[in-house]
Amino acid sequence: MEQKAWLIFVIFTCLIASSCGRELKVDHKHKLPVYNHTLATILVEYASAVYISDLTELFTWTCERCNGLTKGFEVIELVVDIENCLQAFVGVAKDLNAVVIAFRGTQEHSIQNWVEDLFWKQLDLNYPGMPDAMVHHGFYTAYHNTTIRHGILHAVKEAKEFYGDLDIMVTGHSMGGAMASFCALDLVVNHEAKSVQVMTFGQPRIGNAAFASFYAKLVPNTIRVTNDHDIVPHLPPYYYYFPQKTYHHFPREVWLYSLGLGSLVYRVEKVCDGSGR
Numbered sequence: 001m002e003q004k005a006w007l008i009f010v011i012f013t014c015l016i017a018s019s020c021g022r023e024l025k026v027d028h029k030h031k032l033p034v035y036n037h038t039l040a041t042i043l044v045e046y047a048s049a050v051y052i053s054d055l056t057e058l059f060t061w062t063c064e065r066c067n068g069l070t071k072g073f074e075v076i077e078l079v080v081d082i083e084n085c086l087q088a089f090v091g092v093a094k095d096l097n098a099v100v101i102a103f104r105g106t107q108e109h110s111i112q113n114w115v116e117d118l119f120w121k122q123l124d125l126n127y128p129g130m131p132d133a134m135v136h137h138g139f140y141t142a143y144h145n146t147t148i149r150h151g152i153l154h155a156v157k158e159a160k161e162f163y164g165d166l167d168i169m170v171t172g173h174s175m176g177g178a179m180a181s182f183c184a185l186d187l188v189v190n191h192e193a194k195s196v197q198v199m200t201f202g203q204p205r206i207g208n209a210a211f212a213s214f215y216a217k218l219v220p221n222t223i224r225v226t227n228d229h230d231i232v233p234h235l236p237p238y239y240y241y242f243p244q245k246t247y248h249h250f251p252r253e254v255w256l257y258s259l260g261l262g263s264l265v266y267r268v269e270k271v272c273d274g275s276g277r
């Protein structure tokens with residue numbers, strides 16, 4: 001009897017959620033992490049600040065974008081790969097009691113390059129140690145095969161020595177979101193990080209169904225925030241005729257329509273001279 005009451009409660013809650021939750025389109029197939037909008041408004045500021053090209057302002061956290069909800073952030077390390085036009089930072093947010101890692105996307109100019117890649121290239125790399133899990137080679141290598149990974153891991157280790165076991169929150173916008181996702185997985189799989197959560201903004205798809213399923217188990221607290229008007233999160237397109245080769249979303253996805261985060265993140269600055277990608 002109690003079970004039945006519970007079931008009715010669940011169905012009722014779902015009905016309410018679907019009737020008033022017009023702004024949020026959610027995939028209910030898996031057990032989902034909770035979307036916390038307060039946290040999203042904070043993390044989007046980190047994802048936005050990492051675009052700042054004045055490294056001194058960024059390191060001392062005195063940039064124009066460093067003055068809002070992220071005030072008081074202590075940067076531990078800026079990680080810059082000039083050759084590949086990549087940038088990230090690792091630091092400690094005392095108010096969140098967490099290490100925050102943020103990755104920058106690429107400049108618009110080079111976004112076009114990899115948007116083209118996304119259209120024409122299929123999943124072409126097997127994620128090590130996960131049978132059948134295929135990922136996008138370009139995003140994988142941007143994190144794993146540049147100087148970025150080493151810098152991030154070093155700073156995370158340093159933060160741990162200094163502050164103990166804090167939560168780790170990884171974020172990024174666009175391609176930065178893709179790198180954030182690979183980073184979080186790396187921390188969990190290869191570096192025994194315990195409490196890792198991911199929240200990305202306007203992130204493109206990065207892997208197939210097998211990968212998404214491994215990911216959900218290993219980093220369950222992952223949310224991909226997307227804006228329907230932005231083309232990047234819709235890429236690469238689904239290949240309906242090759243379901244085993246197609247890209248899949250992470251299980252938990254939040255679609256923004258009028259939540260106002262977009263304006264913060266989409267002020268993307270010109271970041272490199274155009275040679276990097």
Ligand SMILES: *[C@@H]1O[C@H](CO)[C@@H](O)[C@H](O)[C@H]1NC(C)=O
Nearest residue numbers: 036037038039040042095096
């Ligand atoms: C949401 O995140 C904020 C900021 O980290 C936190 O203070 C708050 O407790 C969270 N709310 C819930 C319901 O977890």
Ligand SMILES: *[C@@H]1O[C@H](CO)[C@@H](O)[C@H](O)[C@H]1NC(C)=O
Nearest residue numbers: 125137138140141144145146
């Ligand atoms: C990583 O870089 C090395 C050396 O540049 C290269 O041989 C290797 O194939 C790259 N790995 C991937 C997965 O692209």
